Amino acid sequence: MAAEEIIPVVVEFTGGLEMLFADQRKHTLAVPAKDEEGKPVTVGWLVNYLCEKVMKDSRKEMFVLDGHVRPGILVLINDADWELEGEASYALQPKDNILFVSTLHGG
Amino acid sequence: MAAEEIIPVVVEFTGGLEMLFADQRKHTLAVPAKDEEGKPVTVGWLVNYLCEKVMKDSRKEMFVLDGHVRPGILVLINDADWELEGEASYALQPKDNILFVSTLHGG
Amino acid sequence: QGTGQKWPLSAEEYKRYGRQMIVPSIGILGQLRLKSSSVLIIGAGGLGCPAAAYIAGAGVGKIGLVDGDTVEVSNLHRQILHSTCTVGMRKVDSAICFLKSINPNATYVAHPWHISPENAQEIVGGYDLVLDCTDNPASRYLISDACVLLSKILISASALRTDGQLIVLNSPPLPPGNVAGGPCYRCVFPKPPPAESVLTCGEGGILGPVVGVMGVLQAVETIEIIVQGKITPPDSTQIVASPTNMVLYSALGTPPFRSVRLRPRRPDCFACSPDATLRLESLKGGSLDYALFCGLMPAVNIL
Amino acid sequence: QGTGQKWPLSAEEYKRYGRQMIVPSIGILGQLRLKSSSVLIIGAGGLGCPAAAYIAGAGVGKIGLVDGDTVEVSNLHRQILHSTCTVGMRKVDSAICFLKSINPNATYVAHPWHISPENAQEIVGGYDLVLDCTDNPASRYLISDACVLLSKILISASALRTDGQLIVLNSPPLPPGNVAGGPCYRCVFPKPPPAESVLTCGEGGILGPVVGVMGVLQAVETIEIIVQGKITPPDSTQIVASPTNMVLYSALGTPPFRSVRLRPRRPDCFACSPDATLRLESLKGGSLDYALFCGLMPAVNIL
Numbered sequence: 161m162a163a164e165e166i167i168p169v170v171v172e173f174t175g176g177l178e179m180l181f182a183d184q185r186k187h188t189l190a191v192p193a194k195d196e197e198g199k200p201v202t203v204g205w206l207v208n209y210l211c212e213k214v215m216k217d218s219r220k221e222m223f224v225l226d227g228h229v230r231p232g233i234l235v236l237i238n239d240a241d242w243e244l245e246g247e248a249s250y251a252l253q254p255k256d257n258i259l260f261v262s263t264l265h266g267g
Numbered sequence: 268m269a270a271e272e273i274i275p276v277v278v279e280f281t282g283g284l285e286m287l288f289a290d291q292r293k294h295t296l297a298v299p300a301k302d303e304e305g306k307p308v309t310v311g312w313l314v315n316y317l318c319e320k321v322m323k324d325s326r327k328e329m330f331v332l333d334g335h336v337r338p339g340i341l342v343l344i345n346d347a348d349w350e351l352e353g354e355a356s357y358a359l360q361p362k363d364n365i366l367f368v369s370t371l372h373g374g
Numbered sequence: 375q376g377t378g379q380k381w382p383l384s385a386e387e388y389k390r391y392g393r394q395m396i397v398p399s400i401g402i403l404g405q406l407r408l409k410s411s412s413v414l415i416i417g418a419g420g421l422g423c424p425a426a427a428y429i430a431g432a433g434v435g436k437i438g439l440v441d442g443d444t445v446e447v448s449n450l451h452r453q454i455l456h457s458t459c460t461v462g463m464r465k466v467d468s469a470i471c472f473l474k475s476i477n478p479n480a481t482y483v484a485h486p487w488h489i490s491p492e493n494a495q496e497i498v499g500g501y502d503l504v505l506d507c508t509d510n511p512a513s514r515y516l517i518s519d520a521c522v523l524l525s526k527i528l529i530s531a532s533a534l535r536t537d538g539q540l541i542v543l544n545s546p547p548l549p550p551g552n553v554a555g556g557p558c559y560r561c562v563f564p565k566p567p568p569a570e571s572v573l574t575c576g577e578g579g580i581l582g583p584v585v586g587v588m589g590v591l592q593a594v595e596t597i598e599i600i601v602q603g604k605i606t607p608p609d610s611t612q613i614v615a616s617p618t619n620m621v622l623y624s625a626l627g628t629p630p631f632r633s634v635r636l637r638p639r640r641p642d643c644f645a646c647s648p649d650a651t652l653r654l655e656s657l658k659g660g661s662l663d664y665a666l667f668c669g670l671m672p673a674v675n676i677l
Numbered sequence: 678q679g680t681g682q683k684w685p686l687s688a689e690e691y692k693r694y695g696r697q698m699i700v701p702s703i704g705i706l707g708q709l710r711l712k713s714s715s716v717l718i719i720g721a722g723g724l725g726c727p728a729a730a731y732i733a734g735a736g737v738g739k740i741g742l743v744d745g746d747t748v749e750v751s752n753l754h755r756q757i758l759h760s761t762c763t764v765g766m767r768k769v770d771s772a773i774c775f776l777k778s779i780n781p782n783a784t785y786v787a788h789p790w791h792i793s794p795e796n797a798q799e800i801v802g803g804y805d806l807v808l809d810c811t812d813n814p815a816s817r818y819l820i821s822d823a824c825v826l827l828s829k830i831l832i833s834a835s836a837l838r839t840d841g842q843l844i845v846l847n848s849p850p851l852p853p854g855n856v857a858g859g860p861c862y863r864c865v866f867p868k869p870p871p872a873e874s875v876l877t878c879g880e881g882g883i884l885g886p887v888v889g890v891m892g893v894l895q896a897v898e899t900i901e902i903i904v905q906g907k908i909t910p911p912d913s914t915q916i917v918a919s920p921t922n923m924v925l926y927s928a929l930g931t932p933p934f935r936s937v938r939l940r941p942r943r944p945d946c947f948a949c950s951p952d953a954t955l956r957l958e959s960l961k962g963g964s965l966d967y968a969l970f971c972g973l974m975p976a977v978n979i980l
C-alpha cells in the first residue's frame with residue numbers, strides 16, 4: 161500500500177460533552193484505517209484517540225474513566241446504541257456517525 | 268437491456284396528506300428508471316405516478332391541481348425544498364427520499 | 375451603563391432569572407437584551423398561550439397580545455393561560471391576567487381585535503419581533519407582508535391533529551430587494567392553498583400538547599434570536615444568508631421530528647423581491663384583499 | 678355502558694374535549710380511556726408543570742403530584758403553574774390550584790414529600806402510568822425500580838441548559854424477566870454517573886422553554902400511550918418488542934431534534950432481568966441506598 165488509508169468519520173457531542181471539546185458539537189475527522197498493530201480501527205480506538213488527540217480539556221475523567229467511556233455517557237453508532245453494534249469492538253466504516261451523549265438529570 | 272431497470276425510492280406524506288394515501292406515511296416504491304419515452308424519470312413523473320397508481324382517494328385535486336402539485340404542498344427532495352433541486356425536472360436517484368408536506372394553518 | 379447604577383438588574387431580577395442567566399448562551403448580556411426587547415404575539419390560542427407563558431417568564435420587557443376572540447370551554451384543553459372561570463372573557467385579558475401572575479415585571483399590551491390590513495402597520499410597528507400564532511392562511515399572508523415591510527423577524531408556527539410546523543421567516547430582517555434577507559411566507563408559499571383544503575383546529579381537531587410543543591418551540595426561537603442580538607437588521611454587506619429550516623413534528627411519526635431546508639428569498643416574490651410592488655400604503659389603503667386572495671368569504675370576519 | 682346512560686360523556690365534556698376527540702387517533706374510545714386512567718407526575722418543577730397542564734387539559738381522570746419543595750422566585754421563569762403570589766407555598770398545592778382552574782373535572786392528589794424507597798411502592802402503586810420529572814440520578818433509579826416492580830410504563834425526561842432528553846421506559850410494562858418488556862432506566866444506564874459529573878439546573882442553568890418542550894413532549898407520550906390502550910400489560914405471548922427510542926433536543930443544534938435507538942432489556946439487568954434480585958421488600962426495607970449508589974450525600978435529603 162502506497163499511502164496510508166484514511167477513514168472519514170463524523171463525531172458529535174451533546175448534553176454538555178461538547179464543552180470538553182472546545183464547545184464544538186460536530187467534528188469531521190479523518191482517522192487511519194488501521195491501528196498500530198495493523199488491525200482495523202474500532203470505536204474503542206476512537207475513544208482513546210479523542211481523549212488523547214482531540215480533547216484539549218484537562219478533565220479527561222469526565223469522558224473516560226478506568227479505560228472506559230464514563231458511566232452516564234451513551235455512545236451511538238449511526239444513531240443506534242453501540243451495545244447493539246458490538247460496543248468498543250465495532251470496526252469503524254467510512255462516513256460513520258459516532259455520537260456521544262451525556263445523560264441529563266435536570267428537570 | 269435485458270431486464271427493465273428499477274429505482275428504489277422512499278416517498279413520505281405528512282401534514283394530513285397521508286390520509287389521501289391509505290393513511291400510510293411512508294411508502295417504499297420501486298419505479299422504472301426510464302419513462303415511456305426512454306428518458307430518466309423525474310419527480311414530475313413521480314407525482315403523476317403517485318396520483319394515478321398509488322392514490323386510492325378520489326379527491327385527486329387535493330394533491331394535484333392543473334397538472335401541478337397543489338398550492339400549499341411543499342415537496343422536499345432528501346429534506347431540501349425541491350426548488351433548490353430543479354423542481355419537477357429533478358431526475359430520481361436510487362434511495363432518494365421524496366417528502367410531501369401539506370402546510371398546516373391551525374394554531 | 376452610564377446611569378450610575380452599579381448593577382444592571384435588581385436583586386429580584388437576579389433571583390428570578392438566575393437559572394437562565396448562567397446558561398452560557400444567555401449570560402447577563404442576553405438577559406439585558408431580553409429586558410430591553412418587545413415581542414408581539416398574534417393569536418392568544420393554542421400556540422400563543424404557551425409561547426407567551428415562557429416569553430414572559432424569561433424576562434422580555436414588553437409583550438403585546440393580539441386576539442379578538444373570547445375564551446370558550448372548547449379552548450381549555452390546549453390554551454393553558456385561560457381557565458374555566460375566564461370563559462367568556464376576552465382572550466387577551468384572560469391571558470394578560472395570567473402572565474402578570476407569572477411575571478409582574480413586564481409591560482403587557484392588549485390588542486383586543488383581530489389583525490387586519492388596516493391595523494397591521496400600527497400594531498406590528500410597535501414591536502421588535504413577531505410571533506404568528508394565528509389559525510388561517512389570510513392572517514398568515516398579512517402578517518408576513520407586514521413583517522417584510524417593517525423589517526421584523528417572524529416566528530411562524532402551526533398545528534393540526536397530531537402534526538406541527540415551525541419556520542423562522544424574514545431572518546435576517548433585511549429590506550425588500552436585499553437577497554441576503556431571509557425568505558418570507560410568500561417565498562415559501564407563493565400561492566395560497568385552495569380554501570377547501572384548509573382545515574382549522576375546530577374542523578380537523580387538535581391534540582393539546584402537540585400545539586403546545588410548537589408554541590413552546592416558538593418561545594425558544596424568540597429567546598435565542600433576542601439574546602443573539604439578531605432583531606436589529608445587521609449591516610447587510612456583511613451578511614452571508616444562512617439556510618432557513620422548517621421543523622416538522624408528527625407526534626405519531628418515527629422519528630417524531632424532522633428538519634428540512636427551505637429555499638432563500640424568491641427573486642420574483644410579491645412581497646420581498648427587488649421588483650415587489652407591495653407597499654405599506656397598499657396595505658393600509660385596503661387595496662389588498664387577503665380573504666379574497668385566499669378564497670375565503672366573508673372577508674372581514676376572517677382577518 | 679351498563680349504567681343505562683345514553684351518552685358516555687356529559688355535554689360539558691363533549692364541548693371541552695371536542696377538538697381532541699375528533700382527532701382520528703383519539704376518538705370517543707380514547708377520551709373514555711383518558712377519563713378512566715390515572716397518572717402520577719413525580720416532580721412539580723420545570724418538567725412537571727407543563728406536563729401536568731396538558732395532561733389535566735386532556736381529561737385524564739386522576740392526577741397525582743409528588744414534590745416536597747416550596748415555590749421559589751428562581752422557579753418562576755420555567756415552572757409555569759406557579760406564580761409570584763404562590764412563592765413560599767408547597768409546589769404540589771400551588772400546582773393543583775392552577776390545574777383545578779384549567780380543568781375541575783379531574784381528581785387531583787397531592788403527595789407533598791419527595792419520593793423515597795419507603796414511600797415509593799405506596800405512591801406509585803396507586804397510578805396507571807408514571808412521569809419522571811425529577812432532577813437527580815438517585816430519584817431516577819428509584820422511580821425506575823418502582824415502575825419495574827409494579828409494572829408501570831415510565832415516561833422519563835430531563836433537561837439542562839439548552840438540551841433535553843426523553844425516553845419511554847418499561848413499555849410494554851411486562852414483569853421482570855420477560856425479555857419482551859421495554860428496557861428500564863438501569864438497562865440504559867447500568868452504572869450511575871460519577872457525582873461530580875452531574876449538574877442540576879441550579880448549577881448548570883436552564884432555559885425555561887427548553888425544559889418546557891420536554892415536559893410537553895411527556896404529555897404527548899402520556900396521552901398517546903393511554904389512548905392506544907398500552908397501560909395494561911398485554912398478553913405477553915403476543916408481544917413483539919419494538920425498539921425503544923430516545924429523543925434528543927438541542928435548542929442550538931442543527932437539526933434541533935434527533936432520535937436514537939436504544940438497546941432492549943439487558944440480560945443481566947439488576948432490576949428487570951430474569952436473574953434480578955430486586956424486590957419490593959428490599960425497596961421498602963431500606964436495604965437499597967440510592968443516594969450512596971449515586972455517590973451522593975447526605976442520603977435522606979436527596980431522595
Ligand SMILES: [Zn+2]
Binds near residue numbers: 558560561562639644
Ligand atoms: Zn418573499
Ligand SMILES: [Zn+2]
Binds near residue numbers: 860861947949950
Ligand atoms: Zn432493566
